[in-house]
Amino acid sequence: MNIAYSSVVKETITENGATRERLVTVVENHVREHGTSPPLKQLFDAAREASSSDHDREVISWLESAISKEHRRSHDSSSSHGLGRIGRHLEQKLKLHDHGSESESESDQDGDKEQGRRHKGHIFVSPVFFPSEESFGHLISTLDGAKKSLDICVFTITDDQISRAIIRAHERGLRVRIVSDDAKSEDLGSDVKRLAKENGIPTRVDGSVSHMHHKFVIIDDALVITGSYNWTKGARFDNREDLTLTNSGRAVRAFQAEFDKLWEEFESYEL
Numbered sequence: 001m002n003i004a005y006s007s008v009v010k011e012t013i014t015e016n017g018a019t020r021e022r023l024v025t026v027v028e029n030h031v032r033e034h035g036t037s038p039p040l041k042q043l044f045d046a047a048r049e050a051s052s053s054d055h056d057r058e059v060i061s062w063l064e065s066a067i068s069k070e071h072r073r074s075h076d077s078s079s080s081h082g083l084g085r086i087g088r089h090l091e092q093k094l095k096l097h098d099h100g101s102e103s104e105s106e107s108d109q110d111g112d113k114e115q116g117r118r119h120k121g122h123i124f125v126s127p128v129f130f131p132s133e134e135s136f137g138h139l140i141s142t143l144d145g146a147k148k149s150l151d152i153c154v155f156t157i158t159d160d161q162i163s164r165a166i167i168r169a170h171e172r173g174l175r176v177r178i179v180s181d182d183a184k185s186e187d188l189g190s191d192v193k194r195l196a197k198e199n200g201i202p203t204r205v206d207g208s209v210s211h212m213h214h215k216f217v218i219i220d221d222a223l224v225i226t227g228s229y230n231w232t233k234g235a236r237f238d239n240r241e242d243l244t245l246t247n248s249g250r251a252v253r254a255f256q257a258e259f260d261k262l263w264e265e266f267e268s269y270e271l
Contacts, residue, residue: 040064040067041064044060044061044063044064047060048060048061048147054147054148054220054221054222055220055222055247057145057147057220058145058146058147058219058220058222058223058247059122059247060145061141061142061144061145061146062124062126062142062145062223062245064141064145065137065138065141065142065145123246123247123248123249124245124246124247125244125245125246125248126244126245126246127227127242127243127244127245128242128243128244128245129240129241129242129243130229130235130236130239130240130241130242130243131236131237131238131239131240131241135243136161136236139162139225139243140161140162140165142219142223142225142245143162143165143166143169143217143219144165144168144169145219146169146174146219146220147174147220148174148175148220148221149174149175149176149177149218149219149220149221150166150169150174150175150176150177150217150218150219151177151179151217151218151256151259152166152176152177152178152179152217153178153179153180153212153214153215153216153217153255153258153259153262154178154179154180154214154215154216154217154230154231155180155181155184155211155212155213155214155215155230156180156181156184156185156187156190156192156230156231156232157178157180157190157191157192157195157231157232158187158189158190158191158231158232158233158234159191159231159232159233159235159236160191162191162231163191163194163195166178166195166201167195167199167201170199170200170201176201176202177201177202177203177204177259177263178192178195178196178201178202178203178204179203179204179205179206179212179214179259179262179263179266180192180203180204180205180206180212181205181206181211181212181213182205182206182207182208182212182269183211184211185205185271192205192271193271196271197271202270203270203271204262204263204266204267204269204270204271205266205269205271206262206266206269207266207268207269212262214258214262215227215228215229215230215231216255216259218252218255218256218259221252221256222247222252223245223246223247223252224245224246224247224248224251224252224255225243225244225245226243226244226255227241227242227243227244228241228242228243229241229242229243
């Protein structure tokens with residue numbers, strides 16, 4: 001790892017001196033003891049530990065995934081060239097997203113401004129596409145980066161790696177809730193009932209002749225991942241699918257309201 005990575009993390013996502021000092025200390029101690037810069041994971045773990053808010057920690061986890069992805073792409077290039085690519089990637093991914101259309105309400109705009117202030121002005125919208133193991137790794141690392149809650153609203157879950165990420169979050173003490181489709185929960189290979197019955201994760205289904213066909217997750221009340229991607233091996237390995245990750249306050253509130261509405265509506269159909 002190039003030592004300049006610490007500058008990228010420090011300048012992009014930290015808001016207080018304590019976090020910056022912690023990062024610098026980790027780098028300096030590792031260089032002094034080992035003669036090399038610390039691994040990315042150690043640096044990002046230190047940043048998360050030193051951060052004072054869930055929102056900061058969520059951005060740190062997202063940034064860790066973005067940098068790791070770009071670093072893999074540029075591993076054959078020189079360190080300086082690779083860092084340049086990462087810088088351009090971050091500039092593109094973290095640029096302000098325009099929510100200023102005339103159709104938006106004043107509260108929507110105020111919410112995005114507040115979210116922007118929490119992230120030093122950065123409202124990001126980051127799409128990924130499938131089939132792609134890089135995109136799948138991004139999804140798993142984002143789920144693993146959750147610190148407070150996962151509100152999952154998906155048609156079905158059959159991918160064991162995603163199920164294990166959900167179980168890890170539950171075992172870390174996060175509030176995890178699942179809303180899914182009743183018919184798909186009965187399918188051979190579905191993990192929805194297993195997550196409810198064997199792991200004690202609160203789960204509700206629609207109990208309807210129609211389908212609960214949403215595919216989204218709200219992370220830490222601060223981040224939404226949504227798109228065509230079903231949480232299945234078919235979507236992961238075979239299908240042309242998409243997911244978009246955003247911290248837009250307007251999007252987070254809208255998806256949270258939909259989740260809360262369905263959670264209440266499906267109260268009689270808890271697994």
